[in-house]
Amino acid sequence: MSLKRAECIAMLYPELDDKVVVTIMGACAQELYDLGHKDNFFYLQHAMGLASSVGLGLALHLPRERVVVLDGDGSVLMNLGTLATLARYQPRNLVHVIFDNGSLLSTGGFDSHTTSGVTDLAAMARGAGIGHVAAVDSAMAFGEAAIEAFARDDLSVIVAKVAAVGPNHYGMDLHLPENAFRFKRWIAGRRDERGTTSAGR
Amino acid sequence: MSVSYENSKIVFKGIKDAGITSLSALPETWLGLLLQQAEKDPDVRLVQVAKEEEAIGVAAGAYFAGERHILLMQNHGFLAAMNGIVSLAMLYGIPLCMLIALRGHWGEPYPWHTRGGIVTEGVLRALNIPFEYARDPKEVGRQIREAYTFSQSSLSPVALLLTRELMEEPL
Numbered sequence: 558m559s560l561k562r563a564e565c566i567a568m569l570y571p572e573l574d575d576k577v578v579v580t581i582m583g584a585c586a587q588e589l590y591d592l593g594h595k596d597n598f599f600y601l602q603h604a605m606g607l608a609s610s611v612g613l614g615l616a617l618h619l620p621r622e623r624v625v626v627l628d629g630d631g632s633v634l635m636n637l638g639t640l641a642t643l644a645r646y647q648p649r650n651l652v653h654v655i656f657d658n659g660s661l662l663s664t665g666g667f668d669s670h671t672t673s674g675v676t677d678l679a680a681m682a683r684g685a686g687i688g689h690v691a692a693v694d695s696a697m698a699f700g701e702a703a704i705e706a707f708a709r710d711d712l713s714v715i716v717a718k719v720a721a722v723g724p725n726h727y728g729m730d731l732h733l734p735e736n737a738f739r740f741k742r743w744i745a746g747r748r749d750e751r752g753t754t755s756a757g758r
Numbered sequence: 759m760s761v762s763y764e765n766s767k768i769v770f771k772g773i774k775d776a777g778i779t780s781l782s783a784l785p786e787t788w789l790g791l792l793l794q795q796a797e798k799d800p801d802v803r804l805v806q807v808a809k810e811e812e813a814i815g816v817a818a819g820a821y822f823a824g825e826r827h828i829l830l831m832q833n834h835g836f837l838a839a840m841n842g843i844v845s846l847a848m849l850y851g852i853p854l855c856m857l858i859a860l861r862g863h864w865g866e867p868y869p870w871h872t873r874g875g876i877v878t879e880g881v882l883r884a885l886n887i888p889f890e891y892a893r894d895p896k897e898v899g900r901q902i903r904e905a906y907t908f909s910q911s912s913l914s915p916v917a918l919l920l921t922r923e924l925m926e927e928p929l
Contacts, residue, residue, distance in 0.1 A: 599822070601846065602849075603841075603845035603846065603849055604814070604815070604841055604842050604846035604849075606811070607811065607812070607814060607815035607818075607842050607846055608815070609815070610807075610811075610813075610815025610818075611815040611816070611818050611822075611846075612815075612819065613805070613815070613816055613819060614805070614815060614816035614817060614818060614819020614821075614822075614823065614827075615819035615822055615823055617803065617805065617816075617820075618780065618803075618819065618820050618823035618824075618825040618827075636812060638808030638809045638812060639808070639812055641808050642806075642807050642808050642812055646805065733849055734849075734850055734851040736850070737850040737851060737852060738851075740822060741821070741822045741824075744822055744823060744824065745824055
């Protein structure tokens with residue numbers, strides 16, 4: 558697998574300024590953080606599987622925002638019901654990216670169930686009832702799928718097959734509750750901005 | 759015994775009076791009539807999950823979004839949601855207001871509920887989650903309001919245990 562998660566995240570990064578972003582733990586969080594932290598990024602450094610559920614809660618209650626979840630195969634496998642719940646409520650403003658490296662990389666590199674194509678997460682997402690599911694394994698295909706997903710007014714899932722490699726260091730200058738507080742304030746600030754704007758019209 | 763229609767209405771009214779606009783839930787018998795009312799209410803958003811741990815994520819998202827949200831679940835669902843409660847809500851200081859149907863306690867005829875019922879209070883204490891029992895329909899509205907207020911000021915999970923006394927009535 559030649560595609561790397563870090564290059565996919567780097568491709569998304571310029572588009573994330575005005576998005577509400579939730580990542581899973583470990584390598585995924587670190588690679589986004591290393592590009593430059595923003596207050597609209599929430600790193601779920603534990604509770605594996607729940608990033609997409611947090612994304613669902615955000616998307617349903619913030620219909621005017623666009624929510625992006627950066628997920629992984631190990632996390633999705635811990636909470637497969639989330640695919641069915643997403644399909645049921647189909648938030649139109651949610652893009653769910655699943656980086657499938659076939660590995661529990663951040664916890665020792667053991668193979669996950671998706672290794673060697675045994676389990677197909679894109680097929681599971683489709684089977685759960687999600688209409689727009691793209692399965693990609695090249696930078697060009699990832700970029701195209703991301704552009705389409707951001708332009709689409711509907712729930713989109715992108716499963717990107719990536720190499721099982723991560724950063725050579727871990728650590729953030731950001732306490733976990735601090736991340737949560739600043740994330741919530743960023744969202745509240747956007748609401749206030751919009752409130753002012755609409756009142757001014 | 760059957761689920762009390764009157765008291766289900768009172769609990770739902772308590773939720774509404776507390777200004778709650780959003781609920782996440784996994785349906786169960788005692789919560790059925792309550793959730794039916796939530797489904798019909800245009801001012802309340804109901805998010806039904808496939809497993810209770812998802813609801814911890816949904817509740818966190820709703821909190822970040824500035825929404826007044828509560829969770830409804832059975833005590834076995836509370837047990838199933840444990841890692842989310844500890845490693846999302848408690849770890850990040852995200853409030854959770856949980857209304858938990860306390861099955862498997864005094865008067866429980868079904869063996870399968872009993873073990874979860876017996877351990878629920880001990881688990882709440884071990885996690886230092888503040889809780890109260892809701893038994894009296896005259897008090898439950900106030901209890902819901904206070905549970906929600908305390909969850910928000912303490913940035914902590916809090917639990918209101920809905921008892922058989924409140925949720926059931928003789929046939």
